[in-house]
Amino acid sequence: MRLDNEAFIVTGGASGIGLGITRRLISEGGRVVAVDIDEDAGDRLTSELGDKIHFLRGDVSDAQVATAAVSEALRVFGRLNGLVNNAHASRQKPLLELEKADWQLSFSTGFEATLNFMKAAHDELATTAGSVVNFGSGAAMSGQSNQAAYAAAKEAIRGLSRVAANEWSPEGIRVNVVSPLAMTPGVEAWSQAQPDQYAQTVANVPLARFGDPEVDVAPVVAFLLSSDARYMTGQTLMADGGTQKLY
Numbered sequence: 326m327r328l329d330n331e332a333f334i335v336t337g338g339a340s341g342i343g344l345g346i347t348r349r350l351i352s353e354g355g356r357v358v359a360v361d362i363d364e365d366a367g368d369r370l371t372s373e374l375g376d377k378i379h380f381l382r383g384d385v386s387d388a389q390v391a392t393a394a395v396s397e398a399l400r401v402f403g404r405l406n407g408l409v410n411n412a413h414a415s416r417q418k419p420l421l422e423l424e425k426a427d428w429q430l431s432f433s434t435g436f437e438a439t440l441n442f443m444k445a446a447h448d449e450l451a452t453t454a455g456s457v458v459n460f461g462s463g464a465a466m467s468g469q470s471n472q473a474a475y476a477a478a479k480e481a482i483r484g485l486s487r488v489a490a491n492e493w494s495p496e497g498i499r500v501n502v503v504s505p506l507a508m509t510p511g512v513e514a515w516s517q518a519q520p521d522q523y524a525q526t527v528a529n530v531p532l533a534r535f536g537d538p539e540v541d542v543a544p545v546v547a548f549l550l551s552s553d554a555r556y557m558t559g560q561t562l563m564a565d566g567g568t569q570k571l572y
């Protein structure tokens with residue numbers, strides 16, 4: 326299989342899109358250190374996937390969790406071939422109502438966590454010519470209302486990814502971004518809080534549905550992590566049913 330004997334870190338890997346990615350990487354022969362704040366979801370994951378998964382309970386905004394995840398990948402699986410920075414927590418409010426704690430939540434779990442995990446993983450990825458997949462958002466690219474803290478952090482992640490793609494290319498490390506659209510617990514909560522915005526989002530999807538984390542988004546992440554994408558770096562791939570046009 327295409328990811329045989331390869332080991333990956335997936336942040337937020339215990340539910341939503343992260344769970345879909347964890348399952349998909351394992352189905353392609355890989356092993357996963359799933360880092361998540363949700364211990365119950367982590368226990369369910371371990372029961373389902375056994376020794377192909379190592380669950381690390383931790384908050385991605387803590388830089389020590391990033392170094393611990395890399396250490397665990399080496400201790401349990403003996404290598405690190407890829408990093409998926411998927412976790413991101415945020416609150417939706419009009420930008421004039423956003424408080425310091427709201428900006429802090431989005432930037433610490435989104436931008437800073439992505440940066441810290443990339444820094445922690447760099448040396449190991451340089452030894453395996455590994456790959457990083459970070460997460461963007463169509464809501465950020467289109468400037469969706471109530472998403473200022475989230476959108477700013479997401480576009481910061483894309484800028485960081487492009488620079489890292491250039492700086493780390495001599496070491497053989499590729500860095501790409503996936504911008505997904507998929508039904509997850511996070512989207513369910515948002516759809517209940519913002520039903521009009523949710524209905525408008527669905528209406529704008531050319532393929533006329535929200536994606537499935539495992540079947541529609543995870544294969545794109547697995548592709549970018551695999552050698553099939555060996556000539557791609559610094560790119561944003563839209564796994565969003567055709568919603569966002571980047572031209």
Ligand SMILES: NC(=O)c1ccc[n+]([C@@H]2O[C@H](COP(=O)([O-])OP(=O)(O)OC[C@H]3O[C@@H](n4cnc5c(N)ncnc54)[C@H](O)[C@@H]3O)[C@@H](O)[C@H]2O)c1
Binds near residue numbers: 338339341
């Ligand atoms: N679902 C979509 O349609 C959509 C659209 C655009 C972008 N995205 C992006 O895709 C990624 C995954 O989205 P999702 O919808 O699956 O999210 P989700 O909120 O449903 O799941 C996120 C996972 O991350 C974990 N998590 C949250 N905060 C954490 C923290 N501080 N430390 C460790 N783990 C933490 C949660 O426990 C959960 O398992 C995110 O980066 C999100 O911004 C999603």
